Amino acid sequence: MKNARSLLPTVFLTPAMAILAVLALVPTVYAVFISFQDRELSRPDGRFIGLENYIALFSDRRFLNAIKVSLTWEILTVALTLVIAVGLGILLFECASAKMRNFLSLLFLMPVILPRVSAAFVWKFAFHPLYGIITYPYKAITGQPLDLLSNPFTALGTVALVDVWQWGLFFAVIVLKLLETLPPQPFEAARLDHAKTWEIYAYVALPMLKAPLISLAFVKMIESLRAFDLIYVMTRGGPGISTETLDMYAFSQGFIESGRISYASSMAVLMMIATSVAFTFIWKRAKI
Amino acid sequence: MSNITCAHVDKSYGAINVIRDFNLDVADREFIVFLGPSGCGKSTLLRMIAGLEEISGGTVSIGGTAVNDLEPRDRGVAMVFQNYALYPHMTIYDNIAFGLKRMKVPKAEIDQRIKAVSATLGLEPYLSRKPTELSGGQQQRVAIARAMIKTPKVFLFDEPLSNLDAKLRHHMRVEIARLHQKLQTTTIYVTHDQLEAMTLADRIVLMKAGAIEQVGSPAEIYERPRTLFVAGFIGTPNMNFIDVTAASDGNGWLLKGEGKDIRISGGDFDLKAGQKIVLGVRPPDLVRVEGEGGNVLSGIADLIEFHGNDALVTFTIAGKEVGALCKASSCPKSGDVVHFSFDEARLHLFDAGTGLSLRRA
Numbered sequence: 001m002k003n004a005r006s007l008l009p010t011v012f013l014t015p016a017m018a019i020l021a022v023l024a025l026v027p028t029v030y031a032v033f034i035s036f037q038d039r040e041l042s043r044p045d046g047r048f049i050g051l052e053n054y055i056a057l058f059s060d061r062r063f064l065n066a067i068k069v070s071l072t073w074e075i076l077t078v079a080l081t082l083v084i085a086v087g088l089g090i091l092l093f094e095c096a097s098a099k100m101r102n103f104l105s106l107l108f109l110m111p112v113i114l115p116r117v118s119a120a121f122v123w124k125f126a127f128h129p130l131y132g133i134i135t136y137p138y139k140a141i142t143g144q145p146l147d148l149l150s151n152p153f154t155a156l157g158t159v160a161l162v163d164v165w166q167w168g169l170f171f172a173v174i175v176l177k178l179l180e181t182l183p184p185q186p187f188e189a190a191r192l193d194h195a196k197t198w199e200i201y202a203y204v205a206l207p208m209l210k211a212p213l214i215s216l217a218f219v220k221m222i223e224s225l226r227a228f229d230l231i232y233v234m235t236r237g238g239p240g241i242s243t244e245t246l247d248m249y250a251f252s253q254g255f256i257e258s259g260r261i262s263y264a265s266s267m268a269v270l271m272m273i274a275t276s277v278a279f280t281f282i283w284k285r286a287k288i
Numbered sequence: 289m290s291n292i293t294c295a296h297v298d299k300s301y302g303a304i305n306v307i308r309d310f311n312l313d314v315a316d317r318e319f320i321v322f323l324g325p326s327g328c329g330k331s332t333l334l335r336m337i338a339g340l341e342e343i344s345g346g347t348v349s350i351g352g353t354a355v356n357d358l359e360p361r362d363r364g365v366a367m368v369f370q371n372y373a374l375y376p377h378m379t380i381y382d383n384i385a386f387g388l389k390r391m392k393v394p395k396a397e398i399d400q401r402i403k404a405v406s407a408t409l410g411l412e413p414y415l416s417r418k419p420t421e422l423s424g425g426q427q428q429r430v431a432i433a434r435a436m437i438k439t440p441k442v443f444l445f446d447e448p449l450s451n452l453d454a455k456l457r458h459h460m461r462v463e464i465a466r467l468h469q470k471l472q473t474t475t476i477y478v479t480h481d482q483l484e485a486m487t488l489a490d491r492i493v494l495m496k497a498g499a500i501e502q503v504g505s506p507a508e509i510y511e512r513p514r515t516l517f518v519a520g521f522i523g524t525p526n527m528n529f530i531d532v533t534a535a536s537d538g539n540g541w542l543l544k545g546e547g548k549d550i551r552i553s554g555g556d557f558d559l560k561a562g563q564k565i566v567l568g569v570r571p572p573d574l575v576r577v578e579g580e581g582g583n584v585l586s587g588i589a590d591l592i593e594f595h596g597n598d599a600l601v602t603f604t605i606a607g608k609e610v611g612a613l614c615k616a617s618s619c620p621k622s623g624d625v626v627h628f629s630f631d632e633a634r635l636h637l638f639d640a641g642t643g644l645s646l647r648r649a
Contacts, residue, residue: 185373188340193387193434194361203386207377 028272035266041259053266063267065241066249069156073231073245076160077167077224082217084168089175090201101176108169116166120233123162124149127234149235152242159234159243163227171216178209214286218279225275246271290351290364290441290474291316292337298345299332299498306332307498310346314476319468322478323485324495325521330478331446333495337476338367338444351441361390366435367444370451372427374419380430381415387438405433408467425456432467445477449484461487482522486510494518516643519568519636525600527568528610531640534563543567546606550583552632557646564640571600573634574612576620577627585610586627589620601626 035053039046057063088108092101111119126134129147138146148158182205190200206213228247231237237244237252244252246267254264292314299307307329314320322330335341337348339360347354355363366387374383381402388398406412409429419427428448435443445464449457465488468475479485485492486506494501494509502514513519519527532543532550541554543565550567559565580586587603587610599619602611603626612628620626637646 183371183373185369185371186375188338188360189367189369189373189431189434190375190386191340191360192338192365192367193438194390195386196390199390204375208375210377 031265031268034262035269037262039262041255041261046262053263054270056263057266057270062241062244062249063246066244066246069241069243070245070247072156073160073227074221074224076157077163077227078217078220080160080164081168081171081220082213084164085171085175085216086206086213088169088172089179090205092172092176093179094197105173105176108173111166112170114166116229117233119162119166120230123165124234127158150239152239155235155239156243159227159231162234163224163230167220167223171220174216175209175213178212179205182208218283218286221279221282291318292442292474292476293349294333294337294346295349296346297333297336297343297348299329299336299341300344305498307336310498310500312493312500312503314474316474317472319475319477319488319490321485321489321492322476322495323482323489323492323521324480324501326480328495329498330480330493330495334367334444334446334476334478337363337442338365339363340367364441365444366438366440366442367446368428368431368435368448370447372419372424372431372451374427374430374434376419379416379418380411380422383419383430384411384415384433384437387434391438401437405437408436408470409433409463424452425460428452428460429463432464436467436471441474443473443475443477445475445479447479448477449479449481457481457484464488482524486522494521512645512647513568513636514645516566516568516638516645519638519645523570525571525611525613527570527636528574528608528612530567530569530605530608530610532565532567534559534561534565536561548585548605552583552635556633556648557637558648559637559646565646566638566640566643568636568638569630569634571611571613572598573630574610574628575630576612576614576618577629580627581629583632584627584629585612586625589622589624589626592619592622 034046036048036050037046038049038052092104096104114122126132127148129135129139129145129150135146135148138144148154186204186208187200190204195203225247227245228251231243231245231248232251235243237248241249250264250267250271253267254261292312294310294312297307297310298305310333312320322333324330332341336343337350337355339355339358343356347356349355350363350365375386378386384402384405385398388401393401402415403412406415409432411426411429411433414422414426414430419430422430428451431448448464449460452460461484464477468488477484477488489506491503491505492509493503496517502509502518504512504514509518509522513522516529520529530545530548532545534554535542535544537551539553541552541557541559543550543552545567574585577584585603585605587605589601589603591600591602593600593602594616595613597616598613599616600611600613601620602609604610610628612626614620638644639646
């Protein structure tokens with residue numbers, strides 16, 4: 001017979017696990033279920049159509065565009081965030097006094113504490129072609145308004161900038177703290193070993209932080225997948241479909257434009273499979 | 289030539305002065321050991337010579353060039369750290385090659401030099417391993433190889449053997465001595481272990497609280513300690529100290545101690561009547577005799593420590609512990625009354641106030 005002590009964790013865990021199963025598994029299974037149907041929001045009935053939704057997706061140019069936008073967004077935000085984080089982290093570690101570091105760390109933590117929707121509204125206004133503080137100098141000098149968010153070539157990059165502002169600064173604080181945990185002796189040995197400052201970081205410090213930096217990259221990859229709110233507030237996928245990511249397109253197919261909930265679900269299912277496969281693959285590779 | 293000159297070197301952290309007016313000339317090819325208790329500033333001084341610490345005042349020159357403002361890499365020094373400081377993510381080969389790669393030495397030459405160095409230090413089987421896969425002694429050998437391969441003008445060792453166990457420490461000490469014999473590179477070696485200092489050094493710089501107490505060969509420091517601190521720091525087992533007062537006694541001197549008076553000719557010492565003196569005598573210089581007499585210290589043996597060939601007999605004179613070495617085969621038992629005599633030439637006398645030796649130069 002089990003004693004009370006070994007039973008206790010089960011007692012406490014069961015309700016939470018049950019709620020999680022209901023909240024996470026039920027919608028997922030239901031999404032898979034309706035992705036094989038032709039359900040629409042406007043009608044209560046629907047019939048099984050097999051893989052038709054999936055086949056239709058691959059001839060949907062808007063879907064293919066969304067894949068491209070999503071991939072670009074993922075690469076752009078993850079790469080920029082890490083570059084900014086490592087660069088700023090090293091700069092803080094190298095140049096700032098202990099007091100200054102603490103102050104700047106606090107400052108750098110603020111953007112990420114801000115709810116993303118608020119951040120999006122603040123920046124949307126800052127990029128406003130007529131009243132925005134960022135576009136103002138351009139307007140003052142050239143007399144022309146600068147509308148970065150309405151230009152299909154700059155819109156995605158501009159939104160990415162806001163994402164990097166939130167996460168790059170936050171990660172810079174993490175990189176700084178990671179650097180502070182490293183033993184100083186290998187750095188000193190490298191200084192005596194004819195390494196210049198940049199070489200010390202490139203060949204000694206950053207390789208020593210390889211594992212945590214990879215973890216940071218993963219966190220950011222997963223986080224970047226969930227950028228719906230930011231893009232939704234700033235561009236709603238526009239201009240045209242130039243910033244329409246997969247989740248944005250699925251949302252508009254399912255709820256905004258046509259209410260094709262089955263079609264949207266099949267997209268969600270594909271995204272789930274693709275991310276699971278991709279992340280498993282990258283994770284395995286990174287571990288080696 | 290790669291002599292090192294420290295002229296009026298100071299180091300302070302804010303208002304705290306850790307090294308005051310340090311002056312030292314290290315000759316080319318010399319093996320110098322900085323010896324002293326923890327916190328005496330010996331490591332700080334070494335790091336200042338390496339360029340890892342700012343020099344607050346004075347000048348450090350290597351090979352005749354002032355290096356105060358030079359980067360560590362431009363000083364021609366190589367350093368071995370206490371905790372090895374290997375690059376943990378690199379193989380042993382890459383660890384050793386790192387400096388040469390930064391100096392843009394051709395790959396073939398790096399290869400050849402690593403072969404030579406790893407043969408000298410017996411590292412060939414480990415070149416493709418990571419530092420964590422090696423034992424402490426092997427890691428320290430890698431650190432030495434990494435320093436050696438750059439053929440520096442000066443070797444700096446910062447307590448390199450402190451993290452090793454006793455047996456390995458002895459082994460590595462011998463290796464470092466051999467290496468110096470072979471390479472003849474000017475070396476500064478920091479340690480708090482007097483055995484390392486005595487066995488390795490051409491000259492020992494004994495430091496206390498950021499200042500030099502005495503500079504000299506191991507024999508000089510052992511035989512002629514300049515201060516009470518040096519006398520107490522050097523030598524195992526520790527020197528015995530007895531407080532006495534000097535009194536002139538016709539043609540000789542009477543050293544009056546609590547419970548024991550000692551009569552000496554005093555010819556080798558500068559003594560003044562009434563002077564408070566600390567008399568020092570090393571345990572091996574005490575010779576066991578039968579029966580009391582003139583200069584005989586007597587007491588009841590209360591502790592016998594077996595050292596192998598010898599045994600350390602501890603007894604008490606007027607509340608002060610005195611240790612004496614005698615042959616283990618003929619040593620007394622605990623509780624026996626023991627008598628020890630000594631030769632006046634083996635005595636050390638220090639002024640109780642200043643701590644300076646009273647021996648005539």
